[in-house]
Every structure is written in C-alpha cells, then in structure tokens.
Amino acid sequence: MIIGVAKEIKNNENRVGLTPAGTEALCKAGHTVLIEKNAGGGSGFQDESYRKAGGLIMSDKKALFAEAEMIIKVKEPLPEEYELFHEGQILYTYLHLAPEPALAKALLSKKVVGIAYETIEGPNHSLPLLSPMSEVAGRMAVQIGAQFLEKPYGGKGVLLGGVPGVEAAQVVIIGGGIVGANAAKMAVGLGARVTIIDRSLERLRYLADIFGSRVVTVMSNSYNIANWVRKADLLVGAVLIPGAKAPKLVSREMVETMEVGSVIVDVAIDQGGSIETVDRITTHSEPTYTQYGVIHYSVANMPGAVARTSTLALTNATLDYALQIANKGWKQAVLDHPGLAKGVNVLDGKVTYQSVAAALNTVY
Template identity: 60%
Template sequence: MRIGIPKEIKNNENRVAMTPAGAVNLIQQGHEVFLETKAGEGSGFSDADYKQVGVNIVGSASEAWGQQMVLKVKEPLSEEYGYFYEGLILFTYLHLAADEELTKALADKKVTAIAYETVQTENGSLPLLTPMSEVAGRMAAQKGAQFLERPPGGTGILLGGVPGVKRGKVTIIGGGVVGTNAAKIAVGLGAEVTIIDLSPERLRQLDDIFGWQINTLVSNPLNISEAVEESDLVIGAVLIPGAKAPKLVTEAMVQTMKKGSVLVDVAVDQGGIVETVDHVTTHDDPVYIKHGVVHYAVGNMPGAVPQTSTVALTNVTIPYALQIAGKGWQKACLDSPALCKGLNVVNGCVTYKQVAEAHQMDYTDVQKVLDSKT
C-alpha cells in the first residue's frame, strides 16, 4: 500500500505520525511511504533520516495526502478537508464527537476514517490514546504548577510548600491514564492530592498504587464541588470513550475557587469537563482568566514535547498501521475487534454511536458496513 504522512499544521504541533524506525517496519513489508518534506523536523528527524531508510520525501501536502492511506497525528483542520477523496483511509486522532464539521466533511467525501482514540481492546483499554494520555497527564501537573506562579496570574503557591508552610491542594477528576500520571507528578512535587472517579474499583486500584499519598473520592456533584472549592489546582481527566465529556465542574463551582487558582482541563479535546472552558487554547496562548481562575485548555498538549510523544505514539500505532496496510481496512477490522472499534466514518456513514448521537446524525452498525464490503 502507498502510505502518506503529511506535516502537521495545528498550532505548535511538532509531532509526526511516523518515526524512521516505524517507516522501516512498513517498508520491510513491501509498502511505500511518502513523507511531506520537513514533517519530522519538529520531532528531531530530518528528511535525510527518513531517506536513509527508504522513505520517499515529497514536496507538498497534497502529494502526501494523495496516497491510499494517510497517517497523521491530529485531526484534519478545515484547510485540509480539500485533500479528502472517496476511499481514502485516514488513520489519526479525530475526536469527532466534539467536531461536527469534520464528521460531516469525512462523511460527505466518503473517507474511511479510523480514529486512534476509539481503538479499544477487549478489556476496555484504549491502546492508541494511552501514551499521549501519559504525556498529557504528566504535563498537566507541570503546567498547573507553572501557572500557579504569580507572573502568569496564579495565586503564587508552590505546590510542595516548604517546611513551616502549607502544601498546595490538587484535585484530579478522572482517575484513568491522564489522572494517574498527573497524580504521579503532583505527588512527586509534594502536593496534597485528591483523585475523584466514578468507578469504586478504579479508586481501589489507585489506593493500592499510591497508598496514603492521595485521597480518593467517588464522583458526585457534592464531592466535586467541595473539592474544587478548596483546591489550588484542578485537573480535568474524565473520558467516556467516543462521547463528549460531561460538564462536571459547573460555572458556579468555578466561582467558589480562590482567585489565581488553576484549572487544567485535559479533557478539552472531548469538549472539556469544566463549564467555563468555552474554547480550546493553543501552546502560543495557553491560558485565559475567568472568574479570577486561570484556565488552561490546550487540545494538543503532547505536541509541546514531540521528541517524547512522536516515539511513544509510533510505538503503538505501527502494529495497527501494518495490519491495515497488509490486509486492507475491511479484513484488518474483521480480524481485529479492537481496530474495528476505531472505525468512525465509513462510506458516508457514521459508524460510532456516540459520534452520531453528538451530532444527531444517522448511526450505522459497523458490522453492517463490513458485511456489505465482504
């Protein structure tokens, strides 16, 4: 198969969908890889690094997009919709429940859109989201600590305190991958950490991992409002796979926070869990202040640490890309129920229930599409 890798165009997005090491895997299986020139530079990989392993370097985005399958990192932006064509296989992060315009563009052009973030194994884990959630979670605590400093508008609290001075309080809502990694860094910084999750089973696991270093609370509006009010830093880390994030932190709760407290809503890529997070921010302009509270809502946090993120992402996407390239998407999805869960739009139909519901579009069972194609 001919595989295209365009340069990412989102603000400060320096990741690339494939390392030279990943390309070797595809080329060894007889596939051809076409990389847009300089696409790897932000991640520390030059065109020469790719050429050396047999990748074809192309001069324009349209040449990279013109291949049978396109691998990307972030969802296509509206400037890229013009590259869509019927039958194109697009394998990337899509977050369609939060993006009606993109969902419709993919359906209109009959692109086969497979979303990294909804590929899901039998035990419910999300293998292609996990490494980026690990990165974003660790960054969330770092960013929170940074924006609590006085110059960018924070209260001026050092999360770990010092002897004789109180430590800062961190509440993490959602104790999955992002939440656990945020907790590791926040605990490491010496903060007083509370994790809130809906699943008592998950809270038991977190209690086993962190012991007395954290408090755990079951997610309900009262626990959330009390924890938010007394926190210096709140991290939003909830996920309902494929669906829009629930607004768990209301505007009234935000109004109870101390001036200069910080909200880092990592779940903003799924719409965010904080009511006052009304737009996605960028690495260039990452925060805004509302009700005196610093809001950080960058939708592509791992893009700021591309040398780590690109390698971590390719490590997990390559096995699936190899299956799609080797067998075609239909057979690959029939053979792998995990990959099949990644199918969001096929042949003009929305095949992921929560995405169809989010935009009041018709939902088509993926099995029906697969049966009709075999």
C-alpha cells in the first residue's frame, strides 16, 4: 500500500502521525511511505531520519495526497485539506466528526474511508488510542501544578514534596481514571500528600490496591468534595462521563474556600470542565487566569506542549492498527478486528458510527 504522512497544519500542532520507527516497520512490511517535508520537525524527527528508515520525502502536499491510498495524520483535516482527498482513500487520524459537520460532509462527498482513532475499541470498551494522551495529560497536570505553586508564577510558594521537617503539599484529584491515576503517580513520586476522589467504588478499590497507603481514596459526593477542595494546594479535575459534558463537581463557593495561591488544573476542560470557576479554555501561550486568588489552568490540548513524548506515545498505540490496515486492506482488517471496525466513522458516502450520525442528524 502507498501510505502518506501529512504535516499537521493546525495552529501549534507539533505532533506527527508516524515516526521514523513506524516508517521502517511499514517499509519492511513491503509498503511505500511518503512523508511530507518537515512533517516530523515539531516532534524532533528530521526528514533525514525518515529517509534512512525507507520513507520518501515529498514537498508537494497535493501530490502526496493524490498518490497515497492511506493518509496518516494526528488531527482532523482542516478546510484547506478537504479538497485533497479522493474516493476510496483511507484517512487514519483523530476525526472528532460529531462537532464538525463541514468536515463530515467533505469526507462523505469524497467517499473517504474515515477511521477515527477516538472510536477504535480495545477489550472492555476501552479506547486504546485515547489513553496515551490521557496518560500524558495526567502526568503533566502535576508537573504544571508544581510550577504554578511557585511564587514567581503567582502561587503560594509551596514545594509539592516538602522537605524533612516541612509538610508536603496536598494534591486532590477528582476522577481516578487514566488521567487521575497518572496524576497520582507523579504526585506520589514527588512526595506530595495525595487524595483521589471517584464515584466508582470499584475504581477506588483498584487505586487503593495500586497505591496502598501512598494515597487516600474518597467516595465522590458534594460533601466530601467540599471538604477536600478546601484543603487542596493543587486541585486536578480529571472526571469523564463518556459522551457527555463533564459534570460541574466543584462549585464556585468551594473554590472560594481554597487558600490564595493554590492551583487548579482542570484536565477535563475538553469536555467542558468539572469546576464551576473554569469558565474558559486557555492556551499554551496564556495558560492561566486567577479567580478568588486561585490560579486556574485549563488548556484543552495539554499533550501538544510535549509534542515529542506525545507523538511517541500516540504512535506506539496507532502503528499496530496502521500495519493491519496496510497489510490486509481495510476491509479484511476490520473483519478480523471488531474493535478496529468501531473506528470506521464514514465509508462510501455514509456515516457508519451511530453517535456521530446522531450528532450530525443523519442516517446511520
């Protein structure tokens, strides 16, 4: 198969859909890999590394799209890319079609086979191509929180881990899923006092087993949340109700009880945020604002700041499916793997994923 790797054009998007290692694996399997010039530059992968791995560098984006049978990307195509696709071409990327009717329309009219990272399923309905970014964001949440707790960044001047004779800071994490567990790992590693609040008793049991006495696990209800938010030096929002807007679990009044110079990192901002005072999306260039003396961080694409790590983490998860699609052709690959079949969102001019069809108000 001829595979094309497009350079991302979204503002501040430095990730790339395939690394030199992935290029080598696909070439060794007998495929041709076309890499758009400087596609990996933002993640620290130079054209030369792709060339050495067997890839062909192309500076003509249009020609790359015309030749490729499968396009590998990271983010959904932008309007200037819509015209580049052709009938029967496979697009393998994060698609997020539900809020993007114009993109859906373009892919339907071009009869593209759109395979979305975000809906490919692993065992137990897990989402294996979303998890790597949650791992990155969870770990970053504590790193970022630690920085903004420093005085020069407006924080209260507290070191997360404390030192002998001085107590460690209190980290409170609401939502103990992938983001929450990874945030806890970092916070525990730095020596902070860590509390995880979740509504799932099963999940709390798991976290208690993993972390033992290094974390306090607490059942989620407004009484417990109010009690722990008051004590938090760093509050991390990490809840998810799949397919729904994040519930507002921390009220304005609760935030008012936090000490001046405390920090909130609401990772769940991409689903609307779980904290009432988190009322806007911030950016990497202006990541914070202050309310009630508390620093608020609500960047919706946190992994973008660590593009190299994120590219490696993402492609670790995407490459195996890319190989299956390329080796077998998409039809056989989805027949052999029902989880991969869940990734097919558009096909032959039709929407093939139920919730996307519902969001777009079209037939499924």
